[in-house]
Amino acid sequence: MTNILVFLHMRLALALILFAAALGVWGTAGFVTRRQVSAGFRSSYLLMIALTGVQGAIGLILLTMAHPRELLHVVYGAFAFLFLPGVYIWAARGDRAREAAFMAASCWIVAIAFGRGILTG
Numbered sequence: 089m090t091n092i093l094v095f096l097h098m099r100l101a102l103a104l105i106l107f108a109a110a111l112g113v114w115g116t117a118g119f120v121t122r123r124q125v126s127a128g129f130r131s132s133y134l135l136m137i138a139l140t141g142v143q144g145a146i147g148l149i150l151l152t153m154a155h156p157r158e159l160l161h162v163v164y165g166a167f168a169f170l171f172l173p174g175v176y177i178w179a180a181r182g183d184r185a186r187e188a189a190f191m192a193a194s195c196w197i198v199a200i201a202f203g204r205g206i207l208t209g
Contacts, residue, residue: 097143097147098206101202103139108199111136136195156209161205161208175190175191
């Protein structure tokens with residue numbers, strides 16, 4: 089059971105890095121061309137939040153079974169899980185240009201956090 093969860097946790101981490109980078113490119117392109125955040129981008133962002141929650145749930149289960157090499161690994165995951173919805177709620181309250189900028193930047197930031205989480209293992 090542990091091996092399956094570790095495998096899922098590792099694969100979902102890689103998928104989240106790629107997904108966050110893809111959203112970062114999409115959001116940055118929208119910001120540079122001065123477009124509003126589209127419904128597709130917004131729903132993809134919410135999907136990334138949900139997948140981050142699933143990743144965190146798997147991580148919490150694994151944490152009860154075995155400890156990561158460094159506790160910093162858990163910090164990166166908790167950061168992403170709290171940061172993404174916080175930016176989503178905060179950015180939606182401002183003008184559309186600010187929303188696009190902050191949501192795109194947050195995708196790049198969590199892509200780095202996911203990568204650092206993998207490196208700390």
